[in-house]
């Protein structure tokens with residue numbers, strides 16, 4: 439893990455300008471993904487997961503905007519400075535994306551085979567029988583049975599799970615190094631979901647893919663991620679290796695999310711959910727955005743923005759919460775966070791989480 443990350447996101451800020459307000463959908467997040475690693479982003483609906491994915495892909499639509507000072511480096515190359523044409527090339531070859539709804543990536547009027555062959559023609563210059571053979575191999579790689587025959591079928595002839603496999607095959611035609619999966623299994627039933635996760639795992643191993651995996655489901659995160667970033671109202675509030683996060687969640691929000699997993703609590707206890715909604719982040723975070731829902735909030739939480747501090751034995755386990763560093767007095771903790779916050783505002787960009 440000492441090598442350069444494949445993807446390095448630093449102080450990413452993506453806003454939507456509406457008539458009434460500026461929504462800070464992604465508000466200064468930083469994280470890395472290393473080669474062959476699966477990094478998860480987890481959080482409730484509206485926390486900014488998909489906007490993060492779209493920002494990395496360069497497909498944030500108006501009235502959205504990735505603010506200056508944001509940095510997204512892919513293999514060391516700054517993506518936020520690319521022209522539209524250069525960004526299209528990155529999407530065509532380096533980074534692939536799988537969405538929740540496979541229909542978003544498939545055209546209903548063309549056969550599956552047509553669409554995969556088209557992708558092979560554009561990205562690898564393959565045509566004719568060669569493209570057909572490669573398309574069959576790709577469908578086989580994603581475990582679609584009877585691949586040769588199914589090439590001639592249309593998306594509506596595929597089940598939901600098979601459609602998602604076909605989308606993954608189409609994406610593999612671009613031979614990407616990096617995959618962004620935004621809730622790719624959310625619309626599928628549990629058995630099919632497990633199969634798709636397994637498929638991603640295998641593909642990752644075979645092709646040494648790096649994956650950014652987005653979900654609201656802690657169970658799915660436990661299955662697939664090596665490292666997890668927990669998002670709340672546009673910010674990452676806790677970041678840790680997956681075992682560490684589950685064994686030792688530190689932020690009260692993460693504790694709440696984990697309490698909300700079925701099967702995690704003692705017998706008979708009903709499913710715990712966190713009361714209240716994720717606020718729409720529309721002003722500068724000069725306080726903790728989770729405080730209104732936090733069972734452990736105290737006065738300072740409304741007045742001081744928490745910075746990321748080390749919270750576990752693993753130095754890679756950090757949380758943005760005024761309860762930490764645990765061993766300090768409340769007064770010391772608050773002034774520590776206040777000074778970290780002031781420091782990050784002095785710096786022009788990046789490194790907010792360092």
Ligand SMILES: Nc1ncnc2c1ncn2[C@@H]1O[C@H](COP(=O)(O)OP(=O)(O)OP(=O)(O)O)[C@@H](O)[C@H]1O
Nearest residue numbers: 454461463482483484485486487488489490654718
């Ligand atoms: N086109 C848009 N215009 C205005 N606001 C937007 C737009 N797209 C997203 N947002 C806002 O950005 C915030 C984050 O949205 P995002 O889609 O990233 O959430 P999410 O974490 O992916 O949620 P979900 O689990 O529901 O997919 C939300 O408050 C949303 O209202």
Ligand code: NI
Nearest residue numbers: 487488489620
């Ligand atoms: Ni989303």
